[in-house]
Structure formats: C-alpha cells, structure tokens
Amino acid sequence: MSANTVIHRIVRPAVRRVAPSGVTPNQITSARLVTGLAAALAFAAAPPWxxxxxxxxxxxxxxxxxxGELARQTGQSSPDGHVYDLLADCTSNAIAFLGLGVGQVAALGAWGPFLGLLAGLGIAALFWQLHVLKLGEVRGWDLAPGILVDPDDLMVFVPLLLWVGATVPMLFAAALITPALAVLLGVTGRRKARAGQG
Structure with a gap:
C-alpha cells in the first residue's frame, strides 16, 4: 500500500507535532484498535450510537x-510493528461490519448479523491473502495529480453510507463483494504462482 495517500497527507502535520512527544507507533496502533472496536460496538447499538x-x-x-506515518518519521519501523498494524487494521475493519450487521437486527432479523459476519470474513480473507500469502498486489489509484487513494481508503464510505441511511444496501454489497473478491484473488493468485513455478 502507498504511504502517500490523501489520508496520509491529512494526518502528516499532526504526526509531526506528536513525533517529539515520545508516543510510539504501537501506541497509536493500539488506539486504532480500541477505536475500531468502540466503533463496532456503537454500530451494534440503538440510535444515536x-x-x-x-x-x-x-x-x-x-x-x-x-x-505508519509516525514510524517512518521517527525511524521506528519494525517487522513486528507492521504485523501488529495489519492485525489491528484487519480486526477493526472486519468487526465494523459485524457490528453493522448486529445493529440491523430490527430491519433484517438474523440476516443482519449473518451479512455482517460474511462481510467481515471476506475482509479478513482478503487481508490474509494480500498481506500474508502475498497472492496479489495492493495498488492505489491516482485520481488526480497529488490525489492518491488505495483500497483501504474506501472504508471511508462505511460511515458516510451509514449517515445517509444506506447501511442495509452497504451490508448486502459488502457481504457479496468481499467474499467474491477473496475467492477470485485466491484462484487468480494461485494460478499466477503455478505459472511462475512452471
């Protein structure tokens, strides 16, 4: 993934101010995980949560x-920190959809948690395939000069769609698309690996 997406550029000035404070990248990763879990719990609760x-x-x-920005700016990058970052990201993104699904029990019954679980498992499978099995490459998109986004940035649509009342269609789409992409990546990634060995 890129280290110069729009969101990286948004946080960079704040990270520069935090860097001399002694805060570590792993502490920020822990805050990422805690806020990800808190968001999932809020998604699962009754309005206005x-x-x-x-x-x-x-x-x-x-x-x-x-x-990651702090790790790069302060020279604290490490393999263990990278793994922790990936685990926190995967957990936060996957559990968000489970929370969204639980929050839709009134509208969808048992289908809500099922769709949330399916989407969460699809996200976890994609993380595993891309970052552990290395079955594919995560590429960003240059939307315009200086405006780069990567697939993880698309998660910004989760709160936006929730706020406009489109949680149910988002759940259905995520429950269909993420597992399908995981299957497709699994098939194409293995074919490329076999072709490379041949």
Whole structure:
C-alpha cells in the first residue's frame, strides 16, 4: 500500500507535532484498535450510537494512517510493528461490519448479523491473502495529480453510507463483494504462482 495517500497527507502535520512527544507507533496502533472496536460496538447499538460510531470509525481510520506515518518519521519501523498494524487494521475493519450487521437486527432479523459476519470474513480473507500469502498486489489509484487513494481508503464510505441511511444496501454489497473478491484473488493468485513455478 502507498504511504502517500490523501489520508496520509491529512494526518502528516499532526504526526509531526506528536513525533517529539515520545508516543510510539504501537501506541497509536493500539488506539486504532480500541477505536475500531468502540466503533463496532456503537454500530451494534440503538440510535444515536451508530451515527456516533461513524465518527469514531473515521478517527480510527486516521489513526490507522498515523501509526505508519509516525514510524517512518521517527525511524521506528519494525517487522513486528507492521504485523501488529495489519492485525489491528484487519480486526477493526472486519468487526465494523459485524457490528453493522448486529445493529440491523430490527430491519433484517438474523440476516443482519449473518451479512455482517460474511462481510467481515471476506475482509479478513482478503487481508490474509494480500498481506500474508502475498497472492496479489495492493495498488492505489491516482485520481488526480497529488490525489492518491488505495483500497483501504474506501472504508471511508462505511460511515458516510451509514449517515445517509444506506447501511442495509452497504451490508448486502459488502457481504457479496468481499467474499467474491477473496475467492477470485485466491484462484487468480494461485494460478499466477503455478505459472511462475512452471
């Protein structure tokens, strides 16, 4: 993933101010994980908590970018820190959808948690395939000069869709798309690996 996306550029000035304080990248990663879990709990609760959870989730996304940015600015990058960052990101993103699904029990019955679980498992599978199995490459998109986004940035649509009342369609889409992408990546990634060995 890129280290110069729009969200990285948003957090960079704040990270520069925090860098001399002695705060470590792993502490920011821990804050990312805690806010991710808090957002998921808020998504699962009755109104107005889901809307508040959207704001917490956006904070969690900013922290996701800030930990790596701090590590780069202060020379504290490490393999263990990278793994912790990936685990926190995967957990936060996957559990968010489970929370969203639980929060839709009144509208969807048992389908709500099921769809949330399916989307969360799809996200976890994609993380595993991309970052552990290395079955594919995560590429960003240059939307315009100086405006780079990567696939993880698309999670910004989670709170936005929630705030406009589109949680149910988002759940259905995520429950269909993320597992399908995981299957597709698994098939194409293995084919490329076999072709490379041949």
């Amino acid at each position: 889901p809307a508040i959870g959207g704001a917490i989730f956006l904070l969690s996304m900013l922290l996701d970018r800030a930990d």
